[in-house]
Amino acid sequence: MSSHNAEQREIEAEQSYVDTVYERLDASAKVAQSLVVEGMARGHVGNEGGLVERDAMVFQAQRRLSALNAAHDGLVFGRLSMLNGESRYIGRIGIRDADREILLIDWRAPAAAIFYQATAQEPSGVVRRRVLRCANDKVIGVEDDLLDADNAPDDLVVIGEGALLASLTRARDSTMHSVVATIQKEQDEAIRAPSRGATTIGGGPGTGKTVVALHRAAYLLYTDRRRFESGGVLVVGPSTVFMNYIERVLPSLGETSVTLRSLGEVVDGIRAARHDESVAAAAKGSSRMTGFLAKAAAAPMAGAPTEFRYFFKDDVLRLDAAQLDKLRRQLLNNAKRNRAYAQAPAVLVEALWRQVRGERALDKGRDDFVEIVTTDDRFIDFVEQWWPPVEPIEIWRMLPDVIDRLSAGHGGEGTFSRVEVAALKASWAAGEPSIQDVPLVDELRYLLGELPEVTDDDDDGPKQLMSFERRERDERVDRNRTTQSIEDDGFAHVLVDEAQDLSPMQWRMLGRRGRHASWTIVGDDAQSSWPHPQESASARKAALDGKPEHAFRLSTNYRNSAEIYELAAKVAVIGVPDPDLADAVRRTGELPQHLLVSADELVGTVRRSAREMLDRVDGTVAVVAPRASLGRLRDDLAELTSQHPDRLRVLDGLDTKGLEFDGVVVVEPDAITDEAAAGWRTLYVVLTRATQLLSTVGTTDRWSDRIG
Numbered sequence: 001m002s003s004h005n006a007e008q009r010e011i012e013a014e015q016s017y018v019d020t021v022y023e024r025l026d027a028s029a030k031v032a033q034s035l036v037v038e039g040m041a042r043g044h045v046g047n048e049g050g051l052v053e054r055d056a057m058v059f060q061a062q063r064r065l066s067a068l069n070a071a072h073d074g075l076v077f078g079r080l081s082m083l084n085g086e087s088r089y090i091g092r093i094g095i096r097d098a099d100r101e102i103l104l105i106d107w108r109a110p111a112a113a114i115f116y117q118a119t120a121q122e123p124s125g126v127v128r129r130r131v132l133r134c135a136n137d138k139v140i141g142v143e144d145d146l147l148d149a150d151n152a153p154d155d156l157v158v159i160g161e162g163a164l165l166a167s168l169t170r171a172r173d174s175t176m177h178s179v180v181a182t183i184q185k186e187q188d189e190a191i192r193a194p195s196r197g198a199t200t201i202g203g204g205p206g207t208g209k210t211v212v213a214l215h216r217a218a219y220l221l222y223t224d225r226r227r228f229e230s231g232g233v234l235v236v237g238p239s240t241v242f243m244n245y246i247e248r249v250l251p252s253l254g255e256t257s258v259t260l261r262s263l264g265e266v267v268d269g270i271r272a273a274r275h276d277e278s279v280a281a282a283a284k285g286s287s288r289m290t291g292f293l294a295k296a297a298a299a300p301m302a303g304a305p306t307e308f309r310y311f312f313k314d315d316v317l318r319l320d321a322a323q324l325d326k327l328r329r330q331l332l333n334n335a336k337r338n339r340a341y342a343q344a345p346a347v348l349v350e351a352l353w354r355q356v357r358g359e360r361a362l363d364k365g366r367d368d369f370v371e372i373v374t375t376d377d378r379f380i381d382f383v384e385q386w387w388p389p390v391e392p393i394e395i396w397r398m399l400p401d402v403i404d405r406l407s408a409g410h411g412g413e414g415t416f417s418r419v420e421v422a423a424l425k426a427s428w429a430a431g432e433p434s435i436q437d438v439p440l441v442d443e444l445r446y447l448l449g450e451l452p453e454v455t456d457d458d459d460d461g462p463k464q465l466m467s468f469e470r471r472e473r474d475e476r477v478d479r480n481r482t483t484q485s486i487e488d489d490g491f492a493h494v495l496v497d498e499a500q501d502l503s504p505m506q507w508r509m510l511g512r513r514g515r516h517a518s519w520t521i522v523g524d525d526a527q528s529s530w531p532h533p534q535e536s537a538s539a540r541k542a543a544l545d546g547k548p549e550h551a552f553r554l555s556t557n558y559r560n561s562a563e564i565y566e567l568a569a570k571v572a573v574i575g576v577p578d579p580d581l582a583d584a585v586r587r588t589g590e591l592p593q594h595l596l597v598s599a600d601e602l603v604g605t606v607r608r609s610a611r612e613m614l615d616r617v618d619g620t621v622a623v624v625a626p627r628a629s630l631g632r633l634r635d636d637l638a639e640l641t642s643q644h645p646d647r648l649r650v651l652d653g654l655d656t657k658g659l660e661f662d663g664v665v666v667v668e669p670d671a672i673t674d675e676a677a678a679g680w681r682t683l684y685v686v687l688t689r690a691t692q693l694l695s696t697v698g699t700t701d702r703w704s705d706r707i708g
């Protein structure tokens, strides 16, 4: 019998089992669907209790239905043939037959763990591990690992060269896929690590840190659904491009209840996508910002009144600038600015009452005085102007003035150097927050405290001063899962990817969202673009607040060909003294190409290289350029990009973090290394994005001389 025939027979046998599983899946989906319909029908009759019950029923049934639908594609992917003759099928979700016998084991269940853990050295009762390659519900191939040759029955068929290799050589498209069928042992250990404290996942580029962390999120939801679903899981990554790239992995594992945010979107209501240039970015990330922002949060608003006169009887009660300033400090000593909002009228009235003397005071008592003043529109208007509830973004907009005021007293230099002040002011001139501004807005939010609540049944006193816009905003925020409650910081799990890049201010922002959470922290120091790792390490420690850490390291680079990674590793050692280098095991015979050209030839050569790559690979291609020349290059390549909208991207180095492409053209590597203090590490990131083909095109080649 030829091996082709043998494989066909195995495929047919597996197909018949897979068909049985799909029949049960369809039957379960029908039941869930009819529960939804029945629940909806109940809504037409009945009382409030009935409606609550209906909602719960419809919610559960709909959730089940979407989990069943999400699991449909490639539902069954693994089979273990055990020493005792038993077979266990592993899939995206667990399925039982009509008699409640197990047909399919959820990959996260303890019984599935050996699918990932068994090795030839330690087969753990597994004779053969089989991966079923499926296109939707059709089995199109099988790939086997024989783990216990000594005890294998004579008639056991073993097919294929290994599922992992087959999966690694597939063309890349624009989104990351789950690797549930081919998770490796060291990866599985990190996925199934207990949820206590902080689990760190380290390792070089392409070792699967991201994909493993996402599978871990799905695993945690499976093992303790109540805790993680009600508390929430927050996944934070470097950029919107990256979040788009990973967003399908969790739904394909049947998990949709996870909050995905890029670093520019962690604070509700802001969607920042722009990076600052390196001096401003470093200043905004530094913990020196905390003192500066505290001063900004306490500063009077621009245009706030500096005097209040109140005509009482035939006298004028007056609060001058110095008195108002004293009252302001008194209020801020007792509470955060927005919380002090409720006390501001009382403090002002008290100061005024102290000026009421003699007969006027006797004639009307203190209570009457308070009543008269606090219901007087002139007083209410004054309070509104003097102590308005403040949105963090309003203070953020004042930062250029505040920094001017603070640095003026220091001959132009204070917390920040003259160069930093200039860079900060230039960055704020853009008008909208950058990614690096988002933690500053969050810090201000924390310093200011929550805005006073508006309730419908109480429109007296200071609450009536709430603006219509604010009410609208509050209602909008309430409809979404917010990430910014100051007091309870409610996430049950926080997963941070590319954590090596987090600035101290970003750690503070995330720390607030995970005070009581368990954490998964993914990173590789050699890929860091943050210039001051020591300062970040202390902020990280403060964010984790003594939580125990468990470290996992992944060692195999599944992304790059060995030829590409050998080049990249030489760049890594210039970026950091002792990089965590991974083992790239896949050889393709394709060496990276280096083209040295004149300035006139640059764009034409880049275009030609990108076009050639698009012809040679089936999947995606990236052209990566220094930030300064990105806009121009995007224009120059606009026609080519429009011909391949799904396959070609033009990006800067920072935006390639976490992504991968079949081919990468790196433009002006020397300019990338020169662009920031962490330039060599950025170049390392860029070179390690390519799975198959890599070219560099530059008008200089100092970098290449340096790596020798």
Ligand SMILES: Nc1ncnc2c1ncn2[C@@H]1O[C@H](COP(=O)(O)OP(=O)(O)OP(=O)(O)O)[C@@H](O)[C@H]1O
Pocket: 164, 167, 168, 177, 179, 182, 183, 184, 187, 203, 204, 205, 206, 207, 208, 209, 210, 211, 212, 524, 527, 558, 559, 657, 658, 659, 660, 688
């Ligand atoms: N067990 C596996 N089976 C199949 N593919 C895998 C496996 N592990 C990782 N990969 C693939 O390797 C590639 C790199 O994975 P991933 O992006 O998670 O690595 P990373 O360590 O986060 O990389 P980087 O640090 O460079 O961002 C992805 O295409 C991923 O699907």
